[in-house]
Structures are given as structure tokens and as C-alpha cells.
Amino acid sequence: MTGRSRGNVLVLGGGLAGVACAHRLGDEGIGVTLFDRNDYHQFQPLLYQVATAQLPAEDIARPHRVIFHAHPTVEVRTVHVAEADVANLRLTLAGGETVAGSHLVIAAGAQPEYFGVPGAAEHAYPLYSVSDAERLRLHVQDLVHGVAEGELAEDALDVVVVGGGPTGVEISGALTELMAALAAMGRIPRAGRVVLIDRGNNLLGAFSAKSHRYAHKRLAKQGAEPRLGTGVAAVYADRVELDDGTVIPTRTVIWGGGESAAPVVQAAAGLKTGHGGRVDVLPDLTVEGNPHVYAIGDAANIPAAHGAALPQLGSVAQQSGHWAAGNILRVRNGQPAKPFHYKDKGIMAMIGRNAAVAEVGKHRHQVDGPVAFAAWLGVHAMLLSGAHSKADAFMAWAWDYFDRDHAATVEWSTTPKRIAWGDEAADVPHISVDRRDPATAGSS
Ligand SMILES: Cc1cc2nc3c(=O)[nH]c(=O)nc-3n(C[C@H](O)[C@H](O)[C@H](O)COP(=O)(O)OP(=O)(O)OC[C@H]3O[C@@H](n4cnc5c(N)ncnc54)[C@H](O)[C@@H]3O)c2cc1C
Structure with missing residues (x-):
């Protein structure tokens, strides 16, 4: 079943790249549907502080609905995306529903890459x-x-x-x-x-x-x-x-x-992937042959001025998301898309x-x-x-x-010192942890 009009921009992934893109489009009143398997955005640079009990996990995971509460044209769907069909600007969700849009923005990030090391x-x-x-x-x-x-x-x-x-x-x-x-x-x-x-x-x-x-x-x-x-x-x-x-x-x-592109990216039919399984994008962040499809952040190999691809960094993700939205807006207004210019931080x-x-x-x-x-x-x-x-x-x-x-100040058994975000009690992300011992993972 196709459940949505073709009008919305579909953003696959609510990390730094996807959120930046949806934000900018939402600021302009453009209809966006953002898909993420989690109901929250996670901030990877502070993961090691969570792993070593310096910060509670809730402090670096912000619910998408809170992020977009003032953006009525941005709809957030918490669901695993099973497949991306680039040619038809369509996503297939876990459960089989398909959703088509006016544009597809691939911002699904990366996964750890084990390079085939046994175990x-x-x-x-x-x-x-x-x-x-x-x-x-x-x-x-x-x-x-x-x-x-x-x-x-x-x-x-x-x-x-x-x-x-x-x-x-x-x-x-x-x-x-x-x-x-x-x-x-x-x-x-x-x-x-x-x-x-x-x-x-x-x-x-x-x-x-x-x-x-x-x-x-x-x-x-x-x-x-x-x-x-x-x-x-x-x-x-x-x-x-x-x-x-x-x-x-x-x-x-x-x-x-190491890391490589998320599985949904590597499996997407019709996407040209290169180093790290990431999507090789054109300088304006679209994919070759389809100006309605963008790939951004860790899911993309974004050409750098000096020839190589830009690194997988938060600033690249955030800026490329913002830029992709800008190009969608430009093209809607009859202007040409512009090549991405990265402000190196x-x-x-x-x-x-x-x-x-x-x-x-x-x-x-x-x-x-x-x-x-x-x-x-x-x-x-x-x-x-x-x-x-x-x-x-x-x-x-x-x-x-x-x-x-x-x-x-090791707060091992007590609550680590929180960031005073001043959130409402209801603003909590739903974080589920797979506590399987890695020794037994994969055996079931
Ligand atoms: C441990 C660590 C530390 C880092 N430290 C820094 C740092 O200090 N400074 C810095 O600049 N950068 C740092 N980075 C890199 C930076 O965090 C990433 O470049 C950036 O987060 C990438 O953003 P993204 O939006 O492309 O991907 P992500 O933030 O990974 O977002 C991708 C989103 O897509 C969703 N998704 C994926 N597949 C599916 C699917 N099939 N269905 C539904 N949803 C899906 C995921 O749930 C996720 O929310 C660090 C990275 C790591 C791992």
C-alpha cells in the first residue's frame, strides 16, 4: 500500500544530517516525513562519556518529537526502513508499507565495519x-x-x-x-x-x-x-x-x-556506492542520474575541494544536511542546485x-x-x-x-552528573539496550 502523497520530502535517518535537513525544510513550511528506527536523535561525540558513566544516556539522546515540536510540517515516524527504492523515490517500511515522496534524502549514517576479522x-x-x-x-x-x-x-x-x-x-x-x-x-x-x-x-x-x-x-x-x-x-x-x-x-x-554505510544504504537498488559502501554523490549532494535523491552525512562520499572525500564528521553531516535542504528549496524556486561548500571546523x-x-x-x-x-x-x-x-x-x-x-568524582553506582537541559519529565527517549553478552550474540 502506498500511504502518502508524493508531496513530502522523505528523510531517511534522524541523526545530525537528517535533522539538519528536516529542520531547514520545516523552517520553510515544506512537508517532510523523517524516518528513524529510534524515537530519538543521538549525539555520537559524547558516546564514550556514556560508556564510562560520565553522562546518563538520556542526556545525549533527544526525542525527535521534541526537536520538531515547533515544526508542524515535519512528521516523524519511528520505524525501521527496510528498503530504499531510489528510482521511484520510495521507502519500504518494516511491516511492508511503502511511502513515496517528492524527494528522497538518504541520511542513514553508518555501522561498525569489522573488515571480516573473525569473531x-x-x-x-x-x-x-x-x-x-x-x-x-x-x-x-x-x-x-x-x-x-x-x-x-x-x-x-x-x-x-x-x-x-x-x-x-x-x-x-x-x-x-x-x-x-x-x-x-x-x-x-x-x-x-x-x-x-x-x-x-x-x-x-x-x-x-x-x-x-x-x-x-x-x-x-x-x-x-x-x-x-x-x-x-x-x-x-x-x-x-x-x-x-x-x-x-x-x-x-x-x-x-572503522565504519561503513548503514545496511539500508548498501542494499539500496540503483545507488552507486563506493568507498566504505557509502553513496558517491555529485558535488551538489544528489546521486548521479536522479536529481531528486540526495545522500548526506556518514552515508555519503562527499567530494572535497582537493579531490578526496570529506571525512565522516559531525560538522560535515550537519552542514551537508542543511545544504541538501537548501538545494531542494532552490530547485523548487526554479534555481539550479549549488555545489556543497564545507566550512572546515x-x-x-x-x-x-x-x-x-x-x-x-x-x-x-x-x-x-x-x-x-x-x-x-x-x-x-x-x-x-x-x-x-x-x-x-x-x-x-x-x-x-x-x-x-x-x-x-567517579559516580559509578550513583547517577552521573547531568547536563541541565531543563527538559520536561515527558521528554525522555526510549532507549532499549540489547544486553546479550557478545560471546553469545549471533548464536540465536
Ligand atoms: C564514537 C563516535 C565519536 C564521534 N566523535 C565525533 C566528534 O567528536 N566530532 C565530530 O565531528 N564527529 C564525531 N563523530 C562522527 C559523527 O558523530 C558522525 O559523522 C555523525 O553523527 C553522522 O551523522 P549522520 O546523520 O550522517 O548519521 P547518524 O548520526 O549515524 O544518524 C543516522 C540515523 O539513521 C537511522 N537509521 C539508520 N538506518 C536506518 C533504518 N534502516 N531505518 C530507520 N532508521 C535508520 C539511525 O537510527 C540514526 O539515527 C563520532 C562518531 C562516533 C561513532
């Missing part, structure tokens, strides 16, 4: 969604309790992180701080090891040599063990095997090793409290420490602004987080 999909913990972060938090919490109560050996807390990019570095930094704090408080006999594996020879590979050294030094100082120049050969429930033959016993492998990573690194400006000027944190804060407040109007609440929480003495 990784079954046993590793990805960190891509709020429910991933919650699952990891609950798993580590169980291990901490087990060790604290003497039911598990001390080494049950040893962790292996795969991937030395921003995700791997940030979660390693936060975990070493957490472990050190728990040990300092006497909750556990010793801090769990945090071994960070990367095939390359540097951490934060996309950054400059100065940042590589900074990240390595800071992480090592915090107690992490970067192990570079070797990859992961196989992951098991109780150990990891590396390419060089080393075996590291661990119950917790965190996968920050720089690249940055938080290695720990008081330890951030940023490369900003045309010449990628490198800064670290509080100045880098201020840059991180500015960019992330801008990213959050699509979902929240209270940037000052985020700023206040973040400076407090950055400054706080971690060891004194």
Missing part, C-alpha cells in the same frame, strides 16, 4: 549508538562489581581497544581515567589494563605528527598501552589474537576500527580531562590542552544546537567535566 562482530563491543554505549557501560559495571566482590580475578577488567582514531583514543583515555579512579578509591585492587591496538604507526593518524606524539604521550601517561604496527587477527569471548601472534586475554574488546579529539588536541584553520594549526578543549567545545555546542536550544547548559557541564578531579 569481531560476535564478540567485540562497537561504540556507534547510545545503546552500544549503554551496553558497554553495563558490561564494564558488571565486571567492576565482580572484581570488587572477589567473584572475578583482577585481570577481568583488562580491556583491548581496536583502532587508534579519535573513537579509540577517546574511549581509551576515558577508561584509563575511570580504572585509575576506581583503584584510587579502593573499589578494585588494581586498574584494568587498557591496550590500544592499531595497524598504523601513529595514533590519530589523520592528525599531524605533533598531535600523534601528544596523544601517545598523554595516553601512556594515563596508563594506557598503545600497541602500534599490528592488527587484530581474531576476537574471541576471552581473548584477542594479534597479527604478530600475541594473545591478550580480555573479556572486553571495544571496536573503534578542524579536527579534534579529547584524550582525557585537561587533555584535548585540535587542528584548526586553513593550515591546520595544532593546539592542545585547554585551548584545544575550548575549540572542541565550540564545535560541539554548534553540533548540539540542532537538537538543543540550551548551549550554555552543555558548556557549563563540559567545563566542569574538563576541570574536575576525576578520582574524586
